[in-house]
Amino acid sequence: MRHTTVRFRVPGDQMDLQSPRKRIMIVAALAAIWTAAVFGRLAYLQLYCYSDYYSRAQHQQRLIVDVGASRAEIFDRNLHPLAMSVPVDSAFAVPFEIADPDMVARLIGKVLDVPADDIATRIASSHSFAWIVRKLPPEKAERIAAMNLRGIYFQREGGRFYPKRELAAHVLGYVDIDEKGLGGIEYSLDDAIRSKPGKMLILADAHRRWYDSNDKAPDAGTSVILTLDEKIQYIAEKELAQAIHDTQAKAGTVIVENPNSGELLAVANWPTFNPNAAKDSAPESRVDRAASSLYEPGSVFKIVTLSAAIDQGITTPDEVIDCQNGAIYIAGHRIRDHKSYGNLTVSQVLANSSDVGAIKIGLRLGAPKFYGYISAFGFGQPTGVDLPGESRGKLRRLENWTPVSVGSISMGQEVGVTPLQMTAAVSAIANGGLIVRPHVVREFRRGNQTTEPQESQQPPRRVIRATTAAAMRRMLEGVVLEGTGKKAKLEGYTSAGKTGTAQKYDPDTGRYSTHDLIASFVGFAPISSPAITVYVQLDSPAGAHEGGQVAAPAFRRVAQQVLAYLDVPRDVPVAGEKLRASRAPVANGKGDTLSDMSDFAPMQAPAATADAVPPPVTARPEPVVAPPTVEIAEGDGIPAPNLLGKTVRDATEACLKMGLVPVLVGTGVATEQSPEPGATIRRGNRVTVQFSRGESFVSAAARGKIK
Amino acid sequence: MSEFYTVKQIDNSRLVRVVAPNHLRECARVVSLGALIALCAFLYAWQHFETIQLRYELESLRSERAQAGELNQELRLEIAGLRAPGRIDVIARRELGLTAPVPGQVAPMDLPPNAVVAEARPADVPAAQQ
Numbered sequence: 001m002r003h004t005t006v007r008f009r010v011p012g013d014q015m016d017l018q019s020p021r022k023r024i025m026i027v028a029a030l031a032a033i034w035t036a037a038v039f040g041r042l043a044y045l046q047l048y049c050y051s052d053y054y055s056r057a058q059h060q061q062r063l064i065v066d067v068g069a070s071r072a073e074i075f076d077r078n079l080h081p082l083a084m085s086v087p088v089d090s091a092f093a094v095p096f097e098i099a100d101p102d103m104v105a106r107l108i109g110k111v112l113d114v115p116a117d118d119i120a121t122r123i124a125s126s127h128s129f130a131w132i133v134r135k136l137p138p139e140k141a142e143r144i145a146a147m148n149l150r151g152i153y154f155q156r157e158g159g160r161f162y163p164k165r166e167l168a169a170h171v172l173g174y175v176d177i178d179e180k181g182l183g184g185i186e187y188s189l190d191d192a193i194r195s196k197p198g199k200m201l202i203l204a205d206a207h208r209r210w211y212d213s214n215d216k217a218p219d220a221g222t223s224v225i226l227t228l229d230e231k232i233q234y235i236a237e238k239e240l241a242q243a244i245h246d247t248q249a250k251a252g253t254v255i256v257e258n259p260n261s262g263e264l265l266a267v268a269n270w271p272t273f274n275p276n277a278a279k280d281s282a283p284e285s286r287v288d289r290a291a292s293s294l295y296e297p298g299s300v301f302k303i304v305t306l307s308a309a310i311d312q313g314i315t316t317p318d319e320v321i322d323c324q325n326g327a328i329y330i331a332g333h334r335i336r337d338h339k340s341y342g343n344l345t346v347s348q349v350l351a352n353s354s355d356v357g358a359i360k361i362g363l364r365l366g367a368p369k370f371y372g373y374i375s376a377f378g379f380g381q382p383t384g385v386d387l388p389g390e391s392r393g394k395l396r397r398l399e400n401w402t403p404v405s406v407g408s409i410s411m412g413q414e415v416g417v418t419p420l421q422m423t424a425a426v427s428a429i430a431n432g433g434l435i436v437r438p439h440v441v442r443e444f445r446r447g448n449q450t451t452e453p454q455e456s457q458q459p460p461r462r463v464i465r466a467t468t469a470a471a472m473r474r475m476l477e478g479v480v481l482e483g484t485g486k487k488a489k490l491e492g493y494t495s496a497g498k499t500g501t502a503q504k505y506d507p508d509t510g511r512y513s514t515h516d517l518i519a520s521f522v523g524f525a526p527i528s529s530p531a532i533t534v535y536v537q538l539d540s541p542a543g544a545h546e547g548g549q550v551a552a553p554a555f556r557r558v559a560q561q562v563l564a565y566l567d568v569p570r571d572v573p574v575a576g577e578k579l580r581a582s583r584a585p586v587a588n589g590k591g592d593t594l595s596d597m598s599d600f601a602p603m604q605a606p607a608a609t610a611d612a613v614p615p616p617v618t619a620r621p622e623p624v625v626a627p628p629t630v631e632i633a634e635g636d637g638i639p640a641p642n643l644l645g646k647t648v649r650d651a652t653e654a655c656l657k658m659g660l661v662p663v664l665v666g667t668g669v670a671t672e673q674s675p676e677p678g679a680t681i682r683r684g685n686r687v688t689v690q691f692s693r694g695e696s697f698v699s700a701a702a703r704g705k706i707k
Numbered sequence: 708m709s710e711f712y713t714v715k716q717i718d719n720s721r722l723v724r725v726v727a728p729n730h731l732r733e734c735a736r737v738v739s740l741g742a743l744i745a746l747c748a749f750l751y752a753w754q755h756f757e758t759i760q761l762r763y764e765l766e767s768l769r770s771e772r773a774q775a776g777e778l779n780q781e782l783r784l785e786i787a788g789l790r791a792p793g794r795i796d797v798i799a800r801r802e803l804g805l806t807a808p809v810p811g812q813v814a815p816m817d818l819p820p821n822a823v824v825a826e827a828r829p830a831d832v833p834a835a836q837q
Contacts, residue, residue: 164793211763
């Protein structure tokens with residue numbers, strides 16, 4: 001019999017692999033293994049390989065670039081920019097990316113107007129980086145960029161521009177391609193003006209888009225504010241150009257200074273240059289003649305001689321000097337006047353520029369005292385002006401003076417001076433006897449902070465007494481009213497100054513040249529309260545060559561315009577019948593065209609060379625008679641009060657009551673005054689009064705000090 | 708051996724499931740907590756990506772500002788050139804036919820006590836560019 005076993009299976013009985021629970025467990029186990037693998041890999045990447053991947057990410061994402069700041073700006077005293085930096089494009093090539101260098105060179109050469117070979121040479125000079133051209137004009141950069149040449153890229157750099165072109169070129173200076181100062185203020189204050197680059201840390205994504213940046217700010221440099229006034233500078237340069245054109249002189253200088261503060265309002269030299277294209281200009285055109293060129297001043301130096309003599313009490317303005325009919329012998333040398341003068345007062349010696357008279361006064365003064373005053377006036381040493389390359393001048397030491405030296409130096413030979421030294425010396429006369437350091441930097445500005453130069457802390461130094469200066473001012477006025485400087489007379493203002501016509505030393509012959517002269521005029525205005533000192537020098541004028549003929553008119557034109565611009569109150573009336581109005585249109589000469597001046601484009605300014613004739617200023621129009629202008633008087637002239645014998649308090653009260661400005665020197669009783677009692681002056685004019693103790697009014701009168 | 712599978716017929720229709728409120732509360736708590744955590748994670752992720760987006764925009768604005776600064780500098784340079792005294796002098800003399808006044812044409816006046824005088828305002832020096 002066969003047995004069959006029947007087994008009934010009930011759910012819940014013993015499981016096997018094919019049951020759902022087992023499948024779930026298996027899946028769960030696989031999932032767990034997978035998860036563990038993922039986490040293990042994650043842990044490996046994030047923990048074990050962290051530093052490696054982090055550094056690779058940093059390398060890809062981080063960029064560190066230098067951030068250049070613009071070079072600081074230079075302004076005139078009214079904060080008009082004279083020198084500015086603007087970012088410009090510089091083109092460079094990555095040569096290994098360029099498939100056809102010759103084609104690229106041809107295309108770029110056409111844009112830059114440069115031979116294609118030059119460009120090709122630059123490209124071939126390196127494998128990875130080569131400058132094509134630095135600091136391109138914007139339109140040329142745009143044209144090259146529009147070509148979309150592979151391997152040609154642009155980098156922003158700072159470009160230095162001088163928007164007023166030649167204006168104040170010698171004071172501003174210029175920079176090289178790397179914005180390093182090479183002349184003028186750009187050179188002397190390069191460390192302060194130059195900016196220091198910062199750094200920028202940039203994070204970029206895979207598409208090189210920046211998504212974060214941190215920058216160490218660049219140091220922008222210190223802005224410089226000059227004492228120059230761009231309008232006065234323009235007036236000086238324009239009139240200098242006119243004078244150069246009229247006289248065909250080889251060179252010239254005009255300086256305008258505030259005699260009380262030493263601030264230089266204008267420093268103009270010719271030949272000049274355009275700092276935007278300095279490398280294309282002749283080297284001699286970049287010389288700052290005002291500070292660095294030496295010359296023998298000639299008759300202008302008589303100011304020093306007579307100031308010293310009067311200050312020492314050796315002579316007075318009214319003393320009569322025998323000028324020996326225009327000839328004098330010193331140590332075997334015969335020196336002749338330009339005219340045969342007989343007896344002249346000291347004032348007339350200066351007005352007529354008598355060499356004989358000056359020599360006699362100088363001999364009376366004596367070499368030691370004369371040398372002391374010359375040094376005190378600042379000759380033979382730098383003035384301390386904040387311009388580079390200043391010459392100290394040439395003054396022989398006293399022990400090296402020859403027997404003829406006193407005579408020569410008395411009339412302005414055998415001594416070398418710079419225009420700035422001469423200007424500073426005459427300013428001392430103008431301001432009452434103080435040598436003030438001429439300077440061209442007014443202040444520095446950094447952000448919102450302003451600081452003054454350290455040198456400005458130097459106090460002025462007295463060189464002559466105030467009464468001596470007052471007497472000299474009157475005498476110098478005589479030069480303009482009656483002497484060789486008549487062409488320096490101003491309308492509406494009193495003026496004073498001295499002409500000079502000095503022979504130039506000819507190194508070929510070893511003697512003074514008879515045809516190469518330096519004509520000069522230095523003066524100030526108005527006399528009672530001088531606002532400006534103006535110096536004009538013309539080197540080797542052709543034709544008329546005397547200072548009174550060629551330099552004095554330039555002084556007049558400059559001073560007239562500058563005083564009007566500065567709104568200096570007039571101190572003499574303008575004659576009504578002389579009034580004219582110019583309504584005629586300006587004659588069309590070979591003068592400046594508007595196209596020369598319009599739409600300043602960086603790096604396109606034409607270069608000025610020493611050979612270039614300065615653009616002649618358009619001819620002055622013929623005046624048209626106009627009805628006289630009714631002038632509202634500021635106040636009529638009043639007679640100067642007699643302050644002699646008064647105490648300081650009484651003299652001050654008397655001046656203030658009359659609206660005058662007292663300048664009091666010394667203590668005690670008034671023994672001298674300038675202007676003299678009864679002289680016509682105006683309200684607001686200065687009256688200089690010398691006081692002294694131990695000398696009564698009567699004894700002073702007896703000694704002739706008081707008339 | 709033959710096997711026969713039998714299936715028990717189980718009738719649960721009369722079985723009433725007992726509601727466990729504690730258990731429900733527990734579940735609700737867990738779900739809420741999970742939702743909160745998910746929300747926080749979502750906010751964190753959103754904030755993170757939003758920050759990155761804002762950084763892009765910030766860098767774009769910085770670049771715009773730098774470009775505007777450069778343009779401003781170029782325009783200042785152009786203005787300075789246009790204001791050059793020589794250029795204005797040429798325009799005044801040649802185009803407008805103006806000439807400088809002769810001394811007598813400018814008459815100074817005494818001002819009344821309360822007069823307000825117009826005067827040129829000096830240009831402001833811009834703060835150092837950073």
